[in-house]
Amino acid sequence: MEKILLSLYCSSIAALLCTSTLIFITLHNYSRTGPGIQKEIEKKFGYYVVFALSRLALWLFAIFFLTSLPGSIAAYSLSNLTASIHFDFVIGLVSSLISTTLVTTYFFLHQLLYTPGTIQLSFQYRFSRLFVIWKILSPALITGIKYSLILFLSIISAIALSFAIEENNTPLVIYILALAFLYAYIYYATISNEPAIAKAATQTKPNVIMIGSDTLRHDRLGGSNYHRNLTPNIDKLSANGLRLYKCITPVARTAPSIASLFTGLWPHNHKIRDNYPSQADCKLPQSSLIDILNEHGYLTASISDWCGADFAKLSFNFKEISVAEDQWNIKLLLRQGPSLIRNALSLFTNNALGKRFLPEFYYLAGVPLTRSLGRECRQLIARSAKNSQPFFINLFTSATHVPFNSEYPYYNLFTPKDYKGESRFIMTRLASAEEIIKKQEKSSEFFDIPQIMNLYDSCVKQFDDEVGKIIDYIEKSSLSDNTIVIIYSDHGADFFETGCWGQGNTLVGDDPSGRIPLVIKGPGVPAGVNFKPTTRAIDVMPTLLDLLNIPIPTNLDGVNLIPYINAQKSPELFAFQETGIWLGKIPGLHPEQILYPNIVELLDIPDKKSGTLVVNEKHYPTVIRAKSRSIQNERWKLIYIATYTEPVYQLYDLENDPYQDVIDSHPDIFAELKKLLDSHIQSDPLFKSSA
Numbered sequence: 001m002e003k004i005l006l007s008l009y010c011s012s013i014a015a016l017l018c019t020s021t022l023i024f025i026t027l028h029n030y031s032r033t034g035p036g037i038q039k040e041i042e043k044k045f046g047y048y049v050v051f052a053l054s055r056l057a058l059w060l061f062a063i064f065f066l067t068s069l070p071g072s073i074a075a076y077s078l079s080n081l082t083a084s085i086h087f088d089f090v091i092g093l094v095s096s097l098i099s100t101t102l103v104t105t106y107f108f109l110h111q112l113l114y115t116p117g118t119i120q121l122s123f124q125y126r127f128s129r130l131f132v133i134w135k136i137l138s139p140a141l142i143t144g145i146k147y148s149l150i151l152f153l154s155i156i157s158a159i160a161l162s163f164a165i166e167e168n169n170t171p172l173v174i175y176i177l178a179l180a181f182l183y184a185y186i187y188y189a190t191i192s193n194e195p196a197i198a199k200a201a202t203q204t205k206p207n208v209i210m211i212g213s214d215t216l217r218h219d220r221l222g223g224s225n226y227h228r229n230l231t232p233n234i235d236k237l238s239a240n241g242l243r244l245y246k247c248i249t250p251v252a253r254t255a256p257s258i259a260s261l262f263t264g265l266w267p268h269n270h271k272i273r274d275n276y277p278s279q280a281d282c283k284l285p286q287s288s289l290i291d292i293l294n295e296h297g298y299l300t301a302s303i304s305d306w307c308g309a310d311f312a313k314l315s316f317n318f319k320e321i322s323v324a325e326d327q328w329n330i331k332l333l334l335r336q337g338p339s340l341i342r343n344a345l346s347l348f349t350n351n352a353l354g355k356r357f358l359p360e361f362y363y364l365a366g367v368p369l370t371r372s373l374g375r376e377c378r379q380l381i382a383r384s385a386k387n388s389q390p391f392f393i394n395l396f397t398s399a400t401h402v403p404f405n406s407e408y409p410y411y412n413l414f415t416p417k418d419y420k421g422e423s424r425f426i427m428t429r430l431a432s433a434e435e436i437i438k439k440q441e442k443s444s445e446f447f448d449i450p451q452i453m454n455l456y457d458s459c460v461k462q463f464d465d466e467v468g469k470i471i472d473y474i475e476k477s478s479l480s481d482n483t484i485v486i487i488y489s490d491h492g493a494d495f496f497e498t499g500c501w502g503q504g505n506t507l508v509g510d511d512p513s514g515r516i517p518l519v520i521k522g523p524g525v526p527a528g529v530n531f532k533p534t535t536r537a538i539d540v541m542p543t544l545l546d547l548l549n550i551p552i553p554t555n556l557d558g559v560n561l562i563p564y565i566n567a568q569k570s571p572e573l574f575a576f577q578e579t580g581i582w583l584g585k586i587p588g589l590h591p592e593q594i595l596y597p598n599i600v601e602l603l604d605i606p607d608k609k610s611g612t613l614v615v616n617e618k619h620y621p622t623v624i625r626a627k628s629r630s631i632q633n634e635r636w637k638l639i640y641i642a643t644y645t646e647p648v649y650q651l652y653d654l655e656n657d658p659y660q661d662v663i664d665s666h667p668d669i670f671a672e673l674k675k676l677l678d679s680h681i682q683s684d685p686l687f688k689s690s691a
Contacts, residue, residue, distance in 0.1 A: 003087065004175045009070035014071070015064035018100055020058055026053075026338045045330055048611075052334040054533055056341050063348055066186070069179060070153050071099025072325035077159040084673050086410060106145050107347040113137040114641040117426035118346060119403035121366045122339040128420060139408075149406025154185065190351035192375055195382035198477040205297070205390040206523050206548060207483040209381070211470060212394070213463045214254060214307040214401040214491035215503060218517045220460045223530065230460045234487050234519060241485075242565060248632065249537045252491035252504030252513040253580035255310045257537060258396075261453075261488070262289045262316055264541035264556035267578065269683035272314065273622065274581045276328055278614045279607065283315050286555060287542045290316045290392070298551055299384055299391040300510040303376050307398035318394070322376065325361035331611035335360050346534075348484045360575070366426070368407050368459075370399045380471045385477055395470075396536030399463040400493075403427040404455035404501075410462040414454035423451045449495065456493070484522030484547060488540070491516060497659070499588025504580035506588050507630040507639050508650070509657035514577050522547070526565050533570035534633050535561060570634070576680050578627045581615070592643040594626035624686045631677040636666075640681065648661030649674060 002375050047295050075095035077302050079087035111119055112134055120127045164172040219226055219244075222235035249257045250267050251274075259265075259272040263284060267273050271281045290300050294317060301320035302311040309324045325332055336342055342364065348354065349361040350372075363369075377395045384391035399406070403426035411425055423430045427447075467487065474480050491503045494513040500508050503513035516537060521527075524547045538558030545552045546560045564571040581596060588596075596602055606665035615623055629640040641648040651663035651670050663670050681687055 001171050003024065003076060003169070003172055006087065006089065006092055007069065007076065007175075010072045010089060010096045011065050013093055014068040014096035014100055015061045017097070017311065018064040018068075019060040022060060022340060022344060023053070023057055026340050029106070042330070045334060045611070048331055048334050052331075052337060055335065056337045056345070059345060060341065065343070067103040068100040069095035070103075070156065070183075071095035071097065073160050073176065073179070074099065074152075074156045077156045079161065080160070080163045084530045085299045102149065104344075104347065106142075106149060109133070109137060109145065110142050111347055111350075113139070113142055114408040114426075115350075115368055115405065117403065117411065118350075118367050119343060120426055120428065121364075121403070121405070122342040122346075123590045126247065126422075128422060128424070131420065131424070132225055132304070132566065149257055150187075177509075186353065189353050192352050192372065192379075194375060195379045195427060195473075197473070198253040198382040198385040198479070200233060200385040200389045200479050200482075201476050203388055203390050207384075207390050207479065208293075208298075208392045208486070208522075208544065208548070209377075209470070209474070209483060210392075210394045210396075210486040210488060211377075211467055212488045212490065213399045213460075214396065214398040214490055215398075216400045216460065216463065216517055217491045217512055218245075218489075218493040218515045219512065220457070221517050221519075228457055230457055231464040232473060233464050234517075237467075237471065237485060237487060237521045238519045238530070241525050242527075242531060243536045244518040244520075244561070245530055245532045247516050247518040247535045247537060247540075248514055248575035248577065249491050249516050250575075250577055251580055252511075252577075254307060254490045255314070256580070257490035257516075258310060259284070259314060260539045261490070261540055264289075264553075264558035266538065266576065266680075268559060268686060270624075273578075273627075274615065274687075275310075276603065276614045277314075277390045278579070279610065279612060282313055287553065289544065290314045290318055292545065292550060292553075293392050293548075294319060296548075297389060299385075299387070299389050300394075301380055301391070302394040302396070303373055303380065304394075304396040305373060305398050306363045306365045306367070307401055308396040311396065318413040319378075324359065326612060327365060328613040329611045330605055330613060332360055340445065348565055366398075366403050366405055366460075367407050368399065370397055370462050370466050371407060373397050374469055377470055381470075381473060381477070385479055397463065397466075399466070400456065400459040400489075402493075402666065405445070405460050406455070406462045407630075408460045413458045413461060415451065415458075419451065421451060423447055423448050423457075425457065427452050427455060447496075476637075480522075481521060484520065484525065486540075486544070487517060487519040489516045500586040502582070502586070505586050505638075507577055507579060507628050508588060509637070509652045510654050510657065518608055520544075520547075526562075529565055529568075531561070531565050532634075533564075533653070534575050535571070536573060536575045539573070572633070574676060575632050576677070577630045577632075579629075581623060590643065590648055592645070592648065593628075594622070594642045594644060596623060596626055621686075624684070629677060629681050631673050636669055636673060638670065638677055640677055 072092045072095060075092045076087050078085045085091060098456045112130060157176060161176045162653050164176055221231050250260050251257055253275050255275045255277060256267045257274045259270045260267060263270045270284055293300050300318045302318045302323060304311055304323040306324045306327055309327045312321050312323050313326045345358060345361050346364055349358045350572050355362040360583060373395060377393060380393055403425045474483055488580060492513045492515055493503055494501055498508040498511050537559060542552045542556055542558050542560040543562055546562050552560060559571060602616060602619055603613045605611060605613060626642050630640050637652045637654055639650045649663060651666060652658055
């Protein structure tokens with residue numbers, strides 16, 4: 001019993017030393033994730049900071065304790081193999097520290113090879129210093145290190161077990177066997193396997209699988225004259241199905257965009273106008289697409305990472321949900337802790353156990369989970385296919401979202417081998433809202449645009465490959481003839497075409513952030529159609545309901561596109577847009593444009609119990625009033641820019657000169673579109689109250 005207690009004592013002290021060191025360094029350089037808020041508000045969560053740090057300290061201790069235990073077992077084994085080593089406190093402690101160092105180094109090297117951008121997200125030093133280590137890493141080397149550690153653990157456990165048996169030390173035998181079973185359980189519990197090919201049951205209604213990627217630009221799909229072939233799998237779907245070539249989202253921000261997509265309503269009707277909706281507004285005013293499918297016997301499910309938290313936050317009412325919790329929540333941001341602790345814990349949490357026990361690190365913003373989400377989607381398809389109940393699965397991933405962090409080997413696809421800049425793996429210095437604000441105020445000369453495009457294209461390629469795996473699984477499971485597959489995004493991305501980077505900041509010209517890729521393939525879908533007239537995200541819900549032979553509600557703003565597609569006739573629709581909340585004084589804004597208060601003043605936490613960040617009630621009228629608005633059809637786009645005096649209008653010819661204001665040359669077009677745009681703006685009740 002004495003040796004067991006010594007082993008536990010040495011490992012505990014080693015874990016305590018490692019944890020204390022991290023906490024000490026952290027307290028001298030504390031920085032949390034998320035946007036800044038007023039100091040008076042943040043002070044009210046001082047108690048939660050203590051709770052969060054205590055919780056993180058316990059998890060650090062638990063992980064370091066588990067990684068140090070093999071060291072104490074090794075010390076016991078070596079003491080029996082050689083007379084020069086005695087199993088005492090000093091030897092046990094040193095061995096425990098060495099064990100923790102070796103295991104942590106392995107996980108660090110593993111992450112440095114497979115997702116180096118994840119380390120860089122919270123790394124506070126010059127990341128290029130790690131390039132020399134990264135260059136020598138390979139999958140074979142990482143695998144070799146892993147199995148060497150497993151082999152070493154197995155050998156020392158076997159040696160320790162044999163000596164314990166020889167000493168007739170029954171408690172020690174049980175202790176060693178218990179540790180062996182514990183580590184075996186942890187190892188296998190972290191593994192998530194691909195599902196076997198499903199044997200699909202007979203289903204009378206079509207299934208639906210929606211696969212989305214946050215910030216996926218429409219022009220990265222084939223047929224857009226892009227110089228790289230990034231999406232062969234999506235293009236194959238498009239060739240055998242329907243592509244809405246010019247589909248416009250009403251707000252190029254995630255929450256309002258998906259709200260429109262899944263309700264068929266304009267933002268001022270579903271009331272989600274930005275990414276910070278109040279708890280009251282999260283209750284959608286009428287039935288969503290998911291509500292209707294639930295009523296018609298569908299199993300509805302949603303899978304996502306950090307970017308898809310709104311699928312749980314808004315009242316879509318999926319029956320099954322596997323997404324991150326609300327990312328705009330001060331309690332979540334505090335639980336993610338300071339950068340050094342985030343770096344340490346994220347090494348161990350990108351697996352099933354991490355998702356279960358530390359989801360705030362598994363779903364950490366900027367961490368790519370494309371492979372994991374794709375596998376989870378296939379597992380859900382396998383489970384759902386066995387039932388006669390039709391299913392609707394929504395997979396939404398941050399694969400193409402800033403900071404454009406992709407997994408090995410994708411981040412290497414387009415980056416020059418001799419590239420040594422800080423943007424080698426991700427678009428850098430975006431770890432905090434303050435950094436984002438500073439960068440959004442910069443012009444294109446500040447950025448390494450060619451490399452950022454390389455990173456973005458790598459992300460697009462990985463997303464397309466994951467789409468290919470899902471489609472292949474659907475086909476092998478004999479589900480393709482009875483399954484509608486939809487590829488979509490919430491918005492695109494702006495790489496300075498309009499003067500700034502990001503999305504939804506301005507509506508200037510043919511803004512690529514407001515146009516989304518939309519591909520549909522399946523039973524009842526017209527095949528091989530590239531539908532080029534202007535369509536809207538709000539038209540997707542009624543169109544899908546028609547394909548499913550479900551009655552379309554009469555109170556939708558969107559229209560069913562199928563009759564127009566079948567007739568190859570333009571529905572002659574007008575797409576309306578409004579800007580989201582931008583951060584900082586971004587390039588491209590009109591010199592007289594109404595500006596928002598800074599982010600610290602703009603955000604509030606009215607419900608301290610929930611901790612949800614929302615737009616401060618007193619500033620909300622300014623937010624609504626400051627929004628730019630636009631109307632467009634196939635050729636023309638008119639923009640309304642709010643100023644402190646009279647609104648400014650700009651007119652763009654999308655066919656001939658998409659970024660040149662031609663309002664003076666076409667007064668008749670301006671007058672016609674202005675009447676329609678003004679009418680749409682006036683239908684917004686919040687605009688009236690803020691005027």
